[in-house]
Amino acid sequence: ADILPFYGKYQQGIVTPQQDFFHFAAFDIIAKKRSDVRALFEKWTDAAARITQGQPVGDESNNQHLPPTDTGEAIGLTASKLTITFGVGPTLFTKDGADRFGLASKRPAPLADLPAFSADELQAEWCGGDIGVQVCANDPQVAFHAIRNLARIARGSAVIRWSQAGFQRTERAAAKPGTARNLMGFKDGTGNPDVNDDAAMNDVVWVQPSEGPAWMTNGSYMIVRRIRMRIEEWDRSTLQDQEATFGRARISGAPLGGTDEFEKLDLDKKDASGKPLIPVDSHVALAHGDGKVRILRRSYSYTNGIDAKTGQLDTGLFFVCFNRDPRKQFVPMQQRLAKNDRLNEYIVHVGSAVFACLPGASAGGFLGQELF
Ligand code: HEM
Numbered sequence: 001a002d003i004l005p006f007y008g009k010y011q012q013g014i015v016t017p018q019q020d021f022f023h024f025a026a027f028d029i030i031a032k033k034r035s036d037v038r039a040l041f042e043k044w045t046d047a048a049a050r051i052t053q054g055q056p057v058g059d060e061s062n063n064q065h066l067p068p069t070d071t072g073e074a075i076g077l078t079a080s081k082l083t084i085t086f087g088v089g090p091t092l093f094t095k096d097g098a099d100r101f102g103l104a105s106k107r108p109a110p111l112a113d114l115p116a117f118s119a120d121e122l123q124a125e126w127c128g129g130d131i132g133v134q135v136c137a138n139d140p141q142v143a144f145h146a147i148r149n150l151a152r153i154a155r156g157s158a159v160i161r162w163s164q165a166g167f168q169r170t171e172r173a174a175a176k177p178g179t180a181r182n183l184m185g186f187k188d189g190t191g192n193p194d195v196n197d198d199a200a201m202n203d204v205v206w207v208q209p210s211e212g213p214a215w216m217t218n219g220s221y222m223i224v225r226r227i228r229m230r231i232e233e234w235d236r237s238t239l240q241d242q243e244a245t246f247g248r249a250r251i252s253g254a255p256l257g258g259t260d261e262f263e264k265l266d267l268d269k270k271d272a273s274g275k276p277l278i279p280v281d282s283h284v285a286l287a288h289g290d291g292k293v294r295i296l297r298r299s300y301s302y303t304n305g306i307d308a309k310t311g312q313l314d315t316g317l318f319f320v321c322f323n324r325d326p327r328k329q330f331v332p333m334q335q336r337l338a339k340n341d342r343l344n345e346y347i348v349h350v351g352s353a354v355f356a357c358l359p360g361a362s363a364g365g366f367l368g369q370e371l372f
Pocket of ligand 1: 182184186187188189191192228229248265291316317319330333334337347
């Protein structure tokens, strides 16, 4: 039950119900030839297919004079619902105007560089990457083992550019199953489309055959944003202000004026004085918009010691979302939020990257086979 299939039409870790722990790494390719990139993806696919099934990354030679094949910290641990999701970034296709691997003509139009958003305070050390790898598991050591071994296998072909570990509450700690809370204390994920609704996933997440390019059919675009929370400010704000910031009640997660977490958002509901119950500049009202354009969020909390400059905790939300076309989904949504969201008083976007997550591989094949 703790093993999820690796091979299939889609990559795992996208419509997979969210696991407890997370580790993201962005890699830069240092190899010079396309055939080396192809070889890396062959090796990575094989390794991922093994470790997600609870196996070591490769067969051991047991030669006393060689380092072991697998680094060993997952020996005796179950697969813990480990999933590994691979995506390729804009710079794999073109970097500083150069067509590095003869792939420039294959770059999909939706894999456009993200525009600058008005509230951005991006730092280069948390941005970009030729390849993005999302690892999720119900155990933090299993997740780290995956990233570490993928980096080790890549030696000579790719290097880690930046990485971030993340978490949410464990299933074991939750008295009842339900939506996890973010570090602002609010339920996060309520308004997501249903991952079991195939029609919704085809509409929101999966690149359709008609859209092109062919190598992206059944893939999806992943956006990651490292969003620092100003928790000191947040913790000093009143309950009323906190609830008005999100447009939802803190304890129940229900839309303001409602009672149930999952009731429909009704942005037209007004109080006796004619004021909208859900403020027009609340996070939920702006993210929802007219409700027609959606994304699938799959974010985790992070914490990273303290910010040396301010002495405050470096902590927040590692926002992850999947969508069919960021130009039509994530970008307009984030433009609305960056401009008017009440939440901006308490957050700052410091990291950003976009990746084209490849379609799934079938046994015997490898991820990116049709691209490289
Ligand atoms: C809803 C938190 C950033 C898109 C929500 C909700 C919370 C929340 C508590 C209400 C419950 C839910 O539906 O999940 C946060 C925090 C953020 C953040 C703390 C930053 C630190 C973003 C960003 C985007 C986004 C960057 C996309 C550009 C959405 C969407 C909804 C939502 C689409 C659902 C709206 C609906 O009900 O239709 N967020 N969010 N959020 N958020 Fe965020």
